[in-house]
Amino acid sequence: MGTGHAHDLSTPSTGPRSSGASSSTAAVWRALGTVVDPEIPFVSIVELGIVRNVARHAKEWVITVTPTYSGCPATRVIEGEIRQAVMASVGVIPHVVTALAPAWTTDWIAPEALRKLHDAGIAPPGRVDASAAEARPLRFTRAKPSVRCPNCGSFRTAELARFGSTACKAQYRCSDCLEPFDYFKPH
Amino acid sequence: MDVHANATDARLFDYLLRLGDNALVLCQRLGEWVGKGPVLEEDIASTNVGLDLLGQARLWLTYAGEVEARSRGQGRTEDQLAYFRESNEFRNLLLIEQPNGNYADTVARQFLFDQWHVLLLGQLTLSRDERVAGIAAKAVKEVRYHVERSSDWLIRLGDGTDVSHARMQSAIENLWMYTGEMFAVDDTERFLIDAGIAADTQALEPHWQSSVNTVLEEATLEAPADRWMQGAKGRGGKQGMHTEHLSHLLTAMQVLPRSYPDARW
Numbered sequence: 001m002g003t004g005h006a007h008d009l010s011t012p013s014t015g016p017r018s019s020g021a022s023s024s025t026a027a028v029w030r031a032l033g034t035v036v037d038p039e040i041p042f043v044s045i046v047e048l049g050i051v052r053n054v055a056r057h058a059k060e061w062v063i064t065v066t067p068t069y070s071g072c073p074a075t076r077v078i079e080g081e082i083r084q085a086v087m088a089s090v091g092v093i094p095h096v097v098t099a100l101a102p103a104w105t106t107d108w109i110a111p112e113a114l115r116k117l118h119d120a121g122i123a124p125p126g127r128v129d130a131s132a133a134e135a136r137p138l139r140f141t142r143a144k145p146s147v148r149c150p151n152c153g154s155f156r157t158a159e160l161a162r163f164g165s166t167a168c169k170a171q172y173r174c175s176d177c178l179e180p181f182d183y184f185k186p187h
Numbered sequence: 188m189d190v191h192a193n194a195t196d197a198r199l200f201d202y203l204l205r206l207g208d209n210a211l212v213l214c215q216r217l218g219e220w221v222g223k224g225p226v227l228e229e230d231i232a233s234t235n236v237g238l239d240l241l242g243q244a245r246l247w248l249t250y251a252g253e254v255e256a257r258s259r260g261q262g263r264t265e266d267q268l269a270y271f272r273e274s275n276e277f278r279n280l281l282l283i284e285q286p287n288g289n290y291a292d293t294v295a296r297q298f299l300f301d302q303w304h305v306l307l308l309g310q311l312t313l314s315r316d317e318r319v320a321g322i323a324a325k326a327v328k329e330v331r332y333h334v335e336r337s338s339d340w341l342i343r344l345g346d347g348t349d350v351s352h353a354r355m356q357s358a359i360e361n362l363w364m365y366t367g368e369m370f371a372v373d374d375t376e377r378f379l380i381d382a383g384i385a386a387d388t389q390a391l392e393p394h395w396q397s398s399v400n401t402v403l404e405e406a407t408l409e410a411p412a413d414r415w416m417q418g419a420k421g422r423g424g425k426q427g428m429h430t431e432h433l434s435h436l437l438t439a440m441q442v443l444p445r446s447y448p449d450a451r452w
Contacts, residue, residue: 069238069239069242069329070239070242070245070246070325070326070329071238071242072238072242100321100322101317101321102324103324105328126240160226161229161231162332162335163228163229163235166235167238171228171358
């Protein structure tokens with residue numbers, strides 16, 4: 001963080017900026033669109049909102065990324081794949097810079113990717129209302145989210161465990177079709 | 188270098204070790220449950236909490252090494268700090284290093300810490316040190332989830348069977364004397380609080396007490412009576428004075444890099 005290259009990172013950045021994006025910048029964004037999260041290999045890191053900025057300084061490229069969870073083991077792999085993809089596209093190995101602030105949120109996941117998650121049997125996250133999250137009392141009065149079963153569409157589902165196959169998911173089961181499924185936690 | 192900045196950095200280094208060591212040591216404790224959690228889902232959940240903490244530990248210790256470099260001319264990497272310090276150089280809370288015990292003991296330790304951790308990180312998001320504020324903003328989102336989970340378990344076991352209730356009550360009783368250290372502000376912290384960098388944990392105590400009591404009540408558990416607090420007088424884990432449990436933990440955690448320095452995957 002704090003490289004001085006980062007532009008405004010406060011808004012979701014899910015694709016090339018239309019104004020002033022040079023053809024090579026567009027090519028870099030396209031290349032980044034081919035890099036997938038190894039844990040959910042049908043969703044690209046651009047769709048996930050991990051790529052925060054692409055900047056060019058003379059011959060150097062700086063790609064700013066943000067981790068989903070601080071301990072996510074995919075982060076290192078993703079950085080390596082970004083270097084490869086950009087190298088293959090514009091012939092330069094980019095600098096990959098990590099920005100922690102503002103912290104990643106599932107609200108940055110592109111609508112198209114939410115549909116892909118659902119189609120793959122993973123219930124997509126609902127919107128995070130940041131102000132509600134701040135105000136939530138730190139005790140046991142939280143309302144459980146109503147999660148829709150990705151298999152049969154029923155809302156009669158129950159949480160089995162607070163974590164699922166990865167840190168970003170919880171484990172649920174449908175009370176109608178009885179199938180267990182992962183729920184991508186709103187974060 | 189300017190003397191004042193140097194005095195701040197020396198204390199900031201120590202403070203970052205406190206933050207990082209809490210996360211690192213608790214992660215190691217949770218890792219001890221791998222493959223033998225009470226149920227598979229909990230095995231996975233507790234180690235995922237550990238994974239979040241490991242990520243946070245890396246961010247704090249990396250920054251600690253950078254602060255050490257700018258104040259002393261030479262700084263250690265996150266791995267050097269994790270694997271090549273002795274127990275008296277660790278700065279984690281005494282609560283964190285207590286053994287896993289039965290699952291009620293593990294849940295109680297996690298619950299008492301999470302309720303404090305979430306308040307601490309919330310304060311640190313307002314730190315005048317941008318890097319501290321950024322790491323805290325990232326971590327607090329993860330810890331909000333941790334505190335929900337450990338509170339759920341406290342209620343489930345406390346308001347469960349006679350056996351689970353008795354074990355949960357005794358776990359809370361046994362660990363209570365380590366909670367005073369969380370709110371004890373020493374000279375290092377006072378200096379950094381005045382500089383707008385550290386969180387004033389003393390001011391957090393009423394909030395912690397109120398949240399903890401609410402959950403204890405829902406869990407049908409009794410809040411322990413006031414008692415003597417271990418390490419609260421500036422002679423605890425934050426000053427490098429630990430229980431013997433930490434040395435055993437570090438032996439397991441550090442054996443590989445010490446036996447094979449510079450080993451790589």
